[in-house]
Amino acid sequence: MNTPDREDQPCRIVGIAGSIRPGSYTRMAVRLALKGAEELKCETQLIDLRDYQLLFCDGKDDESQYPKDVFRLREEVKQAQGIILGTPEYHGGYSGVLKNALDLMGFEEFEGKMLGLIGVSGGAMGAFGPMNNLREVGRALHAWVVPEQASIPQACQEFDDAGNLKDPKLDERVRNVGRQVARFAYLHGSCEANEFLQKWEKARVNPGGELVRKTTHSAKLQMNSGSSANTTERELVSSRVLNASRREVFCAFREPQHLARWWGPKDFRCTIHEFDFQPGGRWELTLHGPDGADYKNEYFVVEMVEPGRIVISHPDPAHNFQLIVTLAEADENKTQLIWRQVFSSREHFQQVRPFVVEANEQVLDRLEAEVARIRNHRVP
Numbered sequence: 229m230n231t232p233d234r235e236d237q238p239c240r241i242v243g244i245a246g247s248i249r250p251g252s253y254t255r256m257a258v259r260l261a262l263k264g265a266e267e268l269k270c271e272t273q274l275i276d277l278r279d280y281q282l283l284f285c286d287g288k289d290d291e292s293q294y295p296k297d298v299f300r301l302r303e304e305v306k307q308a309q310g311i312i313l314g315t316p317e318y319h320g321g322y323s324g325v326l327k328n329a330l331d332l333m334g335f336e337e338f339e340g341k342m343l344g345l346i347g348v349s350g351g352a353m354g355a356f357g358p359m360n361n362l363r364e365v366g367r368a369l370h371a372w373v374v375p376e377q378a379s380i381p382q383a384c385q386e387f388d389d390a391g392n393l394k395d396p397k398l399d400e401r402v403r404n405v406g407r408q409v410a411r412f413a414y415l416h417g418s419c420e421a422n423e424f425l426q427k428w429e430k431a432r433v434n435p436g437g438e439l440v441r442k443t444t445h446s447a448k449l450q451m452n453s454g455s456s457a458n459t460t461e462r463e464l465v466s467s468r469v470l471n472a473s474r475r476e477v478f479c480a481f482r483e484p485q486h487l488a489r490w491w492g493p494k495d496f497r498c499t500i501h502e503f504d505f506q507p508g509g510r511w512e513l514t515l516h517g518p519d520g521a522d523y524k525n526e527y528f529v530v531e532m533v534e535p536g537r538i539v540i541s542h543p544d545p546a547h548n549f550q551l552i553v554t555l556a557e558a559d560e561n562k563t564q565l566i567w568r569q570v571f572s573s574r575e576h577f578q579q580v581r582p583f584v585v586e587a588n589e590q591v592l593d594r595l596e597a598e599v600a601r602i603r604n605h606r607v608p
Contacts, residue, residue, distance in 0.1 A: 238269065238270065238271045239265075239268075239269075239270045239271070239309050239310065239410060239413050239414055240270065240271045240272075240273070240307060240308045240309055240310070241262060241265040241270045241271070241272050241273075241308060241309070241310040241311070241312065241406065241409055241410055241413065242272070242273045242274075242275055242304060242305055242308040242310075242311055242312070243258040243259070243261060243262045243272065243273070243274050243275065243311075243312040243313075243314060243406075244258070244275045244277070244305075244311065244312070244313050244314065244326065244329065245258045245274065245275065245276055245277065245314050246277070246313065246314055246315035246316065246322060246323040246325050246326025246329070247277075247314075247315070247316050247323060247325065247326075247348075248276075248277055248278045248325055249316075252316075253316070253348045253380070253383035253384070253386075253387055254314045254315060254316050254323075254346070254348045255274070255276060255314070256387055256391040256392075257314050257346045257348055257378070257380055257383075257402055258274060258312055258314035258346055259274055259391065260392075260393065260399065260402045260403055260406075261312045261314070261344065261346055261378070261402050261403060261405045261406035261409075262274060262312065262406055263403060263406065264402070264403030264404060264405065264406030264407040264410070265310065265312075265406035265407065265409060265410040266406075267403070267406075267407060267410075268407060268410040268411065268414070270310070270410045270413075272406075273304065273308075275301065275304060275305070277325055277326075277329055280297040280298075280300065280301055280329075281295045281297045282295065282297055282298055282301070282328065282329065282332060283295060283298070284328060285328055285331035285332050298332055301329065301332065301333070302332070302333055302336070302337055305333060305337040305338070306336055306337050308341065309341060309342065309413040309416070310341060310342040310343070310344070310409040310410060310412070310413035311338065311341050311342070311343050311344070311371070311409070312343075312344040312345075312346060312405060312406060312409055313326065313343065313344070313345055313346070313362055313366075314345075314346040314347075314348065315346070315347055315348070315355065315358050315359075315362065316347075316348050316349070316350075316355070316358075317347060317348065317349040317350070317351070317354075317355035317357065317358050318358075320357045320358070320485075321357060321358055321361055322347075322358035322359075322361055322362055323358075330365060334369065335369060335370060337369075338366070338369035338370065338371045339369060339370040339371065340370065340371070340372070340416070341371050341372065341413075342371070342372050342374055342409045342412045342413045342416065343366040343371040343372060343373045343374065343409070344373075344374050344376065344377070344405040344406065344408060344409040345359045345362050345363065345366075345373070345377040345378075345405070346359075346377070346378050346380075346402060346405055347359045347377070347378070347379045347380065348379075348380045348383045349379065349380065349381050349382070349383060350382065350383060350384065351381065351382065352381050352382055352499060353381060353484065353485045353488060353500070354379035354380070354381040354484065354500055354501070354503075355379045355380070355381075356379055356484040356485075356500070356503045357483075357484075357485070359377050359379065363377075372412065372416070374405070374408045374409055374412055375408070375504065375508070375509070375510075376401075376404050376405050376408040377405060377502070377504065378398075378401045378402045378404070378405050378502070379500075379501065379502065379503075380393075380398065380402070381499070386398060398501075401501070401502070459570050461574045461577070462570060462571045462572070462573060462574045462576070462577040463568060463569060463570045463571065463577070464568075464569045464571075464577070464581065464584060464585065464588065465566065465567070465568045465569075466566075466567040466588050466589065466592060467564065467565060467566050467567065468564075468565045468567075468592050468595075468596060469558050469559075469562055469563070469564055469565075470562065470563045470565055470595075470596055470599050471561070471562055471599075471600070471603070472561065472562070472563055472599045472600070472602070472603045473561055473563060474535040474536060474555045474556075474557060474563045475534075475535045476563075476599060476602050476603055477535070477555055477563045477565060477595075477599055478534055478535035478536075478538075478555060479602055480595060480598050480599050480602060481505070481538055481553070482505050482534070484500045484503040484505075486598055486602060487500065487503075488500050488513075489594070489598045489601075490591065490594035490595045490597065490598040491513070491515075491591070491594075492515045492591065492594075493586075493587040493590040493591060494590040494593070494594070495517075495518040496515050496516060496517055496518065497515070497516040498513055498514070498515055498516070499513060499514045499516065500512075500513045501513060501514065504529070505529060505532065506529060506532060507529055507530070507531060507532055508528070508529065509528070509529040510526065510527070510528055510529075511525075511526065511527040511528075511529070511540075512524075512525070512526050512527075513525050513527075525542065525544070526542070526543070526544070527540050527541065527542050528540065528541045528543070530550070535555060536554065536555050536556070537552075537553070537554050537555070538551075538552075538553040539551070539552050539553075540553075547580065548571065548572035548576065549569050549570060549571045549572065550569070550570045551567070551568070551569050551570075552566075552568040552569075552570065553565065553566070553567055553568075554566045554568075565592075565595075567588060567592060569584070569588070
């Protein structure tokens with residue numbers, strides 16, 4: 229796709245609000261994300277589907293009877309270099325209004341564009357399911373789905389009367405979606421950047437390049453999952469045989485609605501703010517202790533091989549570790565789970581060991597209960 233240099237024309241970002249409800253929180257969230265793009269001098273437009281008379285997509289080749297707003301929608305999206313999709317969470321998926329609008333468009337509107345995702349939920353679990361679905365739609369349309377995304381749980385409590393988010397951190401996260409779409413759109417359309425990429429692709433292979441790529445992330449986390457160094461003095465290993473298949477156990481990690489039910493020791497609650505379950509993905513969550521204290525946590529997915537292996541890093545200076553989870557077939561329809569925690573140093577391990585041993589067992593108890601729910605299809 230040939231894109232003009234953004235030095236010659238401003239970058240254009242459109243946001244599509246997948247809700248037509250008056251006072252829609254989805255619309256408010258998309259507006260905030262567009263403000264993030266405006267900070268980078270982008271032209272923005274909110275596409276409010278209430279203002280478009282669209283028909284249900286019927287797949288007919290003859291579009292002569294289509295209302296003019298279908299072609300208006302297509303043209304406005306086609307003129308953009310970046311797109312932000314916002315959706316409410318309906319029954320675990322994205323809205324039918326947004327689905328129909330997407331079905332009326334295609335590659336001409338989305339291919340090669342930067343795509344950002346915003347999800348709004350009435351419940352505490354957030355809108356990760358709809359955003360994961362939209363991420364797949366973006367890939368199918370050959371769009372570049374940016375890593376940053378924002379989920380707003382319990383939206384009715386998060387917005388004020390003026391349509392602004394009360395929580396500054398959540399507000400920043402939503403605006404960052406717009407900023408990231410704008411940054412990548414500028415980069416994708418920059419002649420200078422594309423010239424550099426072409427030269428880099430033609431350059432002689434760096435014999436040390438693979439090592440650099442493997443260790444860049446782990447250096448930040450102060451450990452390397454591929455290291456052959458002896459870690460026995462700073463690791464803690466637990467195991468369980470779970471009465472479920474590997475895929476059922478893996479589901480308890482992969483799906484945020486399940487993860488939130490068991491992640492954390494006994495009597496802790498978990499609120500997930502961001503969840504990108506793929507290599508390089510980031511989790512952000514808050515554990516709410518039984519004493520009322522809140523513990524914010526950030527994790528990175530280092531490795532993920534479904535359904536057998538997950539490697540997660542927790543780069544908190546106060547509690548720095550890497551978790552390696554392996555799932556092996558045991559007896560029929562049973563899974564041997566190995567939970568291996570490698571800490572940043574022997575001294576740190578000795579400091580936290582007294583409470584981590586019991587905490588891990590409580591976590592695995594909760595995981596086992598959640599896997600049983602999944603197996604019995606009792607999750608509401």
